[in-house]
Structure formats: C-alpha cells, structure tokens
Amino acid sequence: MITRHARRPVASKIAAVLLAFSVGATFPVAAFAKNPMVGGAPMYASKNIVENAVNSKDHTTLVAAVKAAGLVDTLASPGPFTVFAPTNAAFAKLPAGTVETLVKPENKATLTKILTYHVVPGTYTAKDLMKLAKDGGGEAQLKTVEGEPLTVQTKGKKVYVTDAKGSTATVTTANVMQSNGVIHVINGVLQP
Numbered sequence: 001m002i003t004r005h006a007r008r009p010v011a012s013k014i015a016a017v018l019l020a021f022s023v024g025a026t027f028p029v030a031a032f033a034k035n036p037m038v039g040g041a042p043m044y045a046s047k048n049i050v051e052n053a054v055n056s057k058d059h060t061t062l063v064a065a066v067k068a069a070g071l072v073d074t075l076a077s078p079g080p081f082t083v084f085a086p087t088n089a090a091f092a093k094l095p096a097g098t099v100e101t102l103v104k105p106e107n108k109a110t111l112t113k114i115l116t117y118h119v120v121p122g123t124y125t126a127k128d129l130m131k132l133a134k135d136g137g138g139e140a141q142l143k144t145v146e147g148e149p150l151t152v153q154t155k156g157k158k159v160y161v162t163d164a165k166g167s168t169a170t171v172t173t174a175n176v177m178q179s180n181g182v183i184h185v186i187n188g189v190l191q192p
Contacts, residue, residue: 038176038185039087045177049083050076052178058185061091061099068103069112075119079180082120082142084150084161086189090169094189116146117163117192123181126174130154148192163190 036043039056050072053059062085066072075081091099102111120142124132132140133154141149151162159171161184169188176183 036173036176038173038183043176043178043183046179048076048180049079049081049178049183052176053085053183058087058089059085061088062086065091065099065103065111065115068105069108069115071112071115075180077180080121080123081145081181082122082124083181083183084118084120084169084171084186084190085183086118086169086186087172090186090188113146113192114189117144117148117150117190119145120150121145125182126159126171126184129159129171129184133159144192146192150190159184161186161190164192167191 038052039058041052041055041057043052043056050063050066053066053075054063056063066075075083101107102114124142129140129152132142133152139151139153141151143149148164150164153160153162153168159174160168161171162168167188167190169186169190171184172187173185176185
C-alpha cells in the first residue's frame with residue numbers, strides 16, 4: 001500500500017507547476033507556465049480542485065457528476081488529493097445514456113463509487129508516479145478513496161492508469177497543481 005505524501009511547502013508546489021506544464025504535457029519534459037491552461041481556463045495553484053475544475057470547458061461533465069454525487073465539499077476540503085480527471089470526450093466514449101443514468105438521484109451511490117475511484121489520498125505528481133512505477137518494476141498500485149486500487153504504469157515519458165476492469169487511460173495533462181492537491185487530466189473514465 002502506498003502511503004500519503006506529506007503536504008509540500010507552497011514554494012515546492014509553485015515550482016512544480018512552473019516545471020510541469022507544456023501543451024500536451026509529457027513527462028518529465030519541463031516547460032514554464034505561471035497558470036497552466038486546462039479546458040481554455042487558467043488553473044491557479046492557490047485555488048482548490050473544485051474552484052479550478054468549474055472553469056474548465058473540458059470538464060463540464062465531471063463537474064456535473066461531482067455535484068450530482070454530492071462531492072463538492074469533499075473535493076474542496078484541505079485534502080490533499082490526487083485526482084485523475086476525465087474530460088468530456090472521455091465521458092462521451094461511454095455507452096449512450098450512461099452519464100444521464102448515473103446522475104439520476106437513485107444512482108447516487110454508483111456515481112459516487114465511480115468518482116471516488118478517480119481520487120487518491122495524497123499529492124502524487126507525475127514525477128512521483130513515474131518513480132513509484134519504476135520502483136515497482138514497471139507499475140505501482142495506488143489505493144483510491146473508493147477503496148479499490150488503480151495501477152499506474154509508464155512507457156517512455158507517458159503515464160497510464162489502469163482500472164480494476166483492465167481499461168487504461170492516458171494522462172494527457174499532468175501536474176495541474178491545486179491548493180489541496182493535484183489534477184492529472186486523463187482521456188478515459190476509470191471503473192472499479
């Protein structure tokens with residue numbers, strides 16, 4: 001089991017943001033951006049996960065699902081959390097009607113289970129994930145807030161996350177630092 005990282009000093013978070021972002025970010029290539037853009041909106045390290053996510057036009061489905069599941073207060077709390085955030089395009093890959101069904105009040109428990117499967121306690125940057133995978137012989141398991149593990153793998157400079165059902169998503173934008181953790185944008189929806 002992976003233990004939670006201690007909170008890093010603010011200066012380290014700012015340095016990580018400045019170091020980690022480039023268009024179509026790969027790892028560990030460095031680029032400099034004061035406020036990285038995700039979904040056409042700047043992401044501020046001084047704001048929490050919810051405050052930033054609501055401004056991303058690429059994450060409107062995720063934000064609606066978080067609201068429907070009643071997880072806004074949780075993801076706005078001090079954390080820290082590592083969130084693997086599926087884009088709208090990732091949700092669109094699901095079978096027709098899946099999202100509409102999941103956000104219904106009677107499916108709140110299932111929706112909550114899926115969403116909390118995208119959240120890991122602690123702050124894991126791309127560099128941390130790559131080191132964990134390397135130390136694990138090519139892969140590492142992270143215990144999610146939902147309780148089931150995710151498997152992290154790396155190939156070259158890319159990070160991949162595999163769910164319990166064997167589906168793999170690619171981290172397309174890494175290290176979107178938040179006041180309460182980090183977001184890694186992914187191109188698939190993970191399922192426990």
